[in-house]
Amino acid sequence: xxxxxxxxxxxxxxxxxxxxxxxxxxxxxxxxxxxxxxxxxxxxxxxxxxxxxxxxxxxxxxxxxxxxxxxxxxxxxxxxxxxxxxxxxxxxxxxxxxxxxxxxxxxxxxxxxxxxxxxxxxxxxxxxxxxxxxxxxxxxxxxxxxxxxxxxxxxxxxxxxxxxxxxxxxxxxxxxxxxxxxxxxxxxxxxxxxxxxxxxxxxxxxxxxxxxxxxxxxxxxxxxxxxxxxxxxxxxxxxxxxxxxxxxxxxxxxxxxxxxxxxxxxxxxxxxxxxxxxxxxxxxxxxxxxxxxxxxxxxxxxxxxxxxxxxxxxxxxxxxxxxxxxx
Numbered sequence: 001x002x003x004x005x006x007x008x009x010x011x012x013x014x015x016x017x018x019x020x021x022x023x024x025x026x027x028x029x030x031x032x033x034x035x036x037x038x039x040x041x042x043x044x045x046x047x048x049x050x051x052x053x054x055x056x057x058x059x060x061x062x063x064x065x066x067x068x069x070x071x072x073x074x075x076x077x078x079x080x081x082x083x084x085x086x087x088x089x090x091x092x093x094x095x096x097x098x099x100x101x102x103x104x105x106x107x108x109x110x111x112x113x114x115x116x117x118x119x120x121x122x123x124x125x126x127x128x129x130x131x132x133x134x135x136x137x138x139x140x141x142x143x144x145x146x147x148x149x150x151x152x153x154x155x156x157x158x159x160x161x162x163x164x165x166x167x168x169x170x171x172x173x174x175x176x177x178x179x180x181x182x183x184x185x186x187x188x189x190x191x192x193x194x195x196x197x198x199x200x201x202x203x204x205x206x207x208x209x210x211x212x213x214x215x216x217x218x219x220x221x222x223x224x225x226x227x228x229x230x231x232x233x234x235x236x237x238x239x240x241x242x243x244x245x246x247x248x249x250x251x252x253x254x255x256x257x258x259x260x261x262x263x264x265x266x267x268x269x270x271x272x273x274x275x276x277x278x279x280x281x282x283x284x285x286x287x288x289x290x291x292x293x294x295x296x297x298x299x300x301x302x303x304x305x306x307x308x309x310x311x312x313x314x315x316x317x318x319x320x321x322x323x324x325x326x327x
């Protein structure tokens with residue numbers, strides 16, 4: 001079945017891990033296609049999440065000026081348009097983009113402006129999620145969540161924690177998520193990817209997110225699945241990326257189908273379009289081929305995604321109608 005024409009919602013997408021070859025070539029003409037494939041795209045199997053994440057370094061190195069941030073953001077919108085994505089939440093860590101002298105505020109301001117430009121140019125509704133990283137200090141995490149608060153009412157819609165969950169505990173970030181809860185900031189959090197169900201439990205208990213980035217190892221704990229379902233926590237599932245970082249050995253072993261059948265809210269996402277060398281159309285095709293998913297599965301996932309998005313009620317309603325009619 002051809003999914004390319006169907007409208008889609010994408011909630012889990014990293015800006016600095018989604019640079020097309022065209023944009024890399026534009027920003028650094030010396031990069032050959034061979035080098036791009038080697039440095040920006042991860043192999044089908046990485047040793048672990050940390051190995052996978054290091055592919056993002058080349059991406060954010062090219063995102064250190066206002067113009068570079070603008071160009072990369074608009075390039076992601078172009079890719080979303082090709083996938084027929086009608087609503088997207090794009091995430092990035094502002095502190096990765098200050099090595100050439102921009103302040104975190106200038107970085108956020110620029111991506112916010114470029115997002116507005118992308119929305120107008122491509123007709124895609126979108127929000128931006130600001131990320132803290134697992135290895136950051138408490139002070140850095142607080143700085144980022146306060147940026148989300150400062151930019152409330154713009155395209156900045158939420159707060160996330162990313163990077164290597166296996167290598168770093170949650171301690172430095174509890175206060176930032178407490179600040180988010182107190183100030184009505186919507187949150188998602190990476191968990192249940194590099195570590196098992198215990199990582200999801202501690203994330204839920206300490207960060208209070210309404211969504212979990214990945215969360216695919218939740219299927220190892222039936223009580224956790226029941227809790228996620230009861231509390232209506234949404235899982236942002238990214239199949240290809242999970243195989244690359246060895247959460248599962250092969251795609252046939254992926255838990256996406258089990259999560260869907262358990263009744264837990266979920267969506268299908270790309271995670272890192274470049275590092276995983278994927279698109280949303282490719283991810284849908286994988287789910288169709290391997291798990292026999294058809295239109296009704298994708299309709300449900302897209303409706304769940306927009307329902308659990310950090311969009312305004314007006315946008316949620318608009319996109320829901322669009323999906324209902326198209327599927």
